[in-house]
Amino acid sequence: MVLKIFFPRCCSVADSGLLVGRWIPGQDSAVVLAVVHYPFIPGQVKKYLSELCSQIQVDLTVLGSWSLSKDGQEEMDGFLKDLSTIFPHSRWLQLSRQPGKRGFACEVVRKNGHAPASDEEDKIIFVHYDQRKVMLSQLHPVHENGADVESSELRAVFHTVSQSEPLFLLDKYDDGPLKLTHWQSDGREASIIVELIKQASVPVCMLLTLLVCWWKRLCSFRVLNIWPVRFISSKLSTCVQAGYRTDHFQTVFSTRKATTHMDFMRKANIFVSFFVDIALGLLLISWLYRENRISHLANTLMPAADHVAKELQDLLEWLMGAPAGLKMNRALDEVLGRFFLYHIHLWISYIRLMSPFIEMILWYVGLSACLGLTFALSVLSDIVALLTFHIYCFYVYGARLYCLKIYGLSSLWRLFRGKKWNVLRQRVDSCSYDLDQLFLGTLLFTILLFLLPTTALYYLVFTLLRLVVVMFQGLIHLSVDFINSFPLFAMGLRVCRPYRLAEGVKFRVLHEEPGAPLHLLMEINPLQCSSVLQCYRIETSGCSSRDSWLALCKKLFVGELIYPWRQKSTKTD
Template identity: 65%
Template sequence: MVYRSSRITAMVLKVFFPSCCSSAESGILIGRWISEQNSAVILAVVHFPFIPVQVKQYLSEVQQVTKVSVSVLGSWSNSKQEKEESLSEFLEDLGTIFSHEPWIQISKEGDSKFWSCSTLQKHSNNPKEEEIILVYYDQRKVMLSHLHPPLATAPSTDHKADDASKLSAVFDTVAKSKILFMTDRYHDGPIKLTHWQSDGVEASIIVELMKQASVPACMLLTFLLSLISGICRSSKLSTCEQLGHRLQHLQVISSNKKAQNQTQLMRKANIFVSLLIDVALGILLMSWLYRKNRIGHLADTLIPVADHVAEELQDLLQWLMGAPAGLKMNRALDQVLGRFFLYHIHLWISYIHLMSPFIEMILWYVGLSACLGLTVALCILSDIIALLTFHIYCFYVYGARLYCLKIYGLSSLWRLFRGKKWNVLRQRVDSCSYDLDQLFIGTLLFTILLFLLPTTALYYLVFTLLRLLVVIVQGLIHLLVDLIDSLPLYSIILRLCRSYRLAAGVKFRVLEQQDGKPLRLLMQINPLSYGSVIQTYRLPTYSCYPKDSWTSLCKKLFLGELIYPWKHKGEKQD
């Protein structure tokens, strides 16, 4: 049977007991009392012998550092090790020394594997009997885990937020008590404790020395990276933007500023793992490229492919200069546009053949950039595609500008027929009276533009489709780059290997339920779902999806306005 966190109400006394202390020697229980929830969070067991004054002094020092009101909450009796009746009486007398109400007493129940729990109220005139729920929890998992608040879009958010706030008090109490866990039963001091690190506190002097030595190195590296990042941001090439983005990641990792919370710590870890995997994939790609002379084969195939694309464009232009799909075009304009674009293709072929002796060497040096990461290599591929299809981009710009000029000319002349004009200062359409000469010239120009529009529109349509094809290929490459940049790989690996580190809540499993005895529950951590992990820890990327809606995009295509889907938000489009 499993109890959700909402089943435990504030009408009973809840004692959260760490399962790691079940074999501890007899002593006293120290922890935090949460009065608003009527709950006690046990953190450790103090062993005999001890001096009460030293215990109080030690707990006051812990409170000053952790800001957690740690106190002695009760006594702990392990009957396997101590069987004298005087021990139980002595443990009860400790309640008068530390004077905590209620005084919690936990002891072994004969041969049972569970522990009995009762309360003692010596200083109360009207002692009341309370129902007790003893909750066992894994202190190590609670200590290392981070409790996430429920998503705002989830149903019954108010109840889940209330449960999460109650549980967060337990999680925060354990997480903030790190200094308490630095002392264990092997410590030479007067206070000997049992807790989740009782087998020994993990430490490494080598790691500490490396941390101290890395501070000046990180400061120097951060300064150099800031300079290089400023240079990369001045360029609009995808490669430079990706390098600038990765340099910012390196600045975050190399910064000696300590993370303020769990989110910043996870962001650093996600960036570090993302960089490692990105570089590892880039090195694998580089080793594949330089094996079996694949760079030379790629250079040999690049020129024929470029020639083939140029020939196909020439055939397309020849088709447009005739009667495409049986449409009757304006022959004079058709010939002018066709020859204009054919001349550009001729220039492009000449440029490619001029560069052909150096292409293999260029590719050889470009391949070395894969050691900077797979994303850098993909951005270089996107820039190479942009350079190889530069003539298609020029055709699109020429066709779009010519088409846009005619569309705006026709719309302006159409307002002339209706006695309207565009007011530039007030950005609106106002009434206006025109004389006969203006109307005659306007009619003549409107007729000319209207009959030339189909020819221009056909060229614009064809080259826009070619441009969109190139943009789709580049968009797919940038989507892959964004996926590698933004995927929180460390959080996903942590969710896969140590799911308790990313807690979405808890569930309670009933261990024993008998009349007249405390209800014994086992608190288990519910991990975040993989979708919530990605949504919570997704890293921001430098590139952006088109800020225009599909309606706005279609409107721009119809009006002939230039479209740059890779433009950043808030950046002006030329």
């Protein structure tokens, strides 16, 4: 039988005393957590451990004795060995270490008070571990053969150390009935500044939570929830980003303590993401309002808008002629060209009407970056949508006209084959037509077929222009989604303190000697960066494609309106 003893490295030079820890249920393993030094009263040790067990819900007990041989401590070693009768257990560990030696000597005493016979002797393996790292780390699920190993021995060790935090509040330097050695005995990891921030964060969080509640109550007014306002706000990226940040403010500034590791990591990731977002926004403001860049941007915007309008006019005049030598329907080509040219003239008039106010609008819009870079990018996306609204209108007109002709041709094609679409049963059924219906269908089919190339050319050109705008907006939305969802805090832990996010452990031989217990060193394997991104990525209402590429191509072919980047309809609180 192999008996594994997980021994903290910080206790390997501790003075003689009692070993406090836990026997892993169902396993031949023991976890040593601390060493209690002399002087102590056994009754006080029992009372202290019983109080701890009621707090942490972990069955702590005295595992045995620890002896670090020094001059004049022979009587102490005998006293510690006799304590096995006071702290009864199925097995009593008697660990000792000689000065100048790396290995330990271990003797296992059974419940009857005698050491086991040679044929019943346990094979001892010491697993040395860094108690601080195990205490602060989070062991993630390890999958073996598709199943999550939740009740493994290793997980029980990590759980025991992490749940025994109250045990580490008392060390050998405190004034009290017990003196303990553990991972904090060489210096408490505490900071006055951190404690002051914790105390001050409670009223600040309460105030911010109140402000967020007032803001959500203001947004819930009935006037703001009528259909036109709700529809427009759902299409504006700025409103979507404001709602997203409001939900996360309510999560971060909540005074409710995070009970699980995932809740804490989610709060920390959101807070760091918001902090970095604000920092990037302030950097953008400092760049925009330096050297009068707002005026230069406003002076550049109008010539750019005129240039785009002129290019569109030239494109329409090219389509109204013989584009690429194609023979178009002269009447339909003239009607469509003049129709779209009229929209361009309207758009140029609107831009020139707004030109005196462009600089002032940009000056106030630039201030939105103080709310974060994501707000500035969302405003930029909305500005691009407004400045290219005429291109969107051209695309909608061309798509609707092209779709009408495609569906008309498909319906008339079924007429020639003696078929019709059954609306009730959603299928194609056989049907008999008379001569007048066939004559009228043939006439309409011919007209639509010869008008299709002209319509398809306009549809193709404006669809390509629309896709260019959508791709630019998609890049902006992906940038916003990346800032909102990237788990920066978790990645910082992975880089700076990789042991905090553990995927598993590895063992290496620390000391091996014939006839002596084997000593192994347990080291933590950090979680892979891809797993960190997958596990701690913040759920957002970001961009997603509802259709596959094949479905999008099909919609483009038949002329249905497409929106490759949509906002997700589901949100996570």
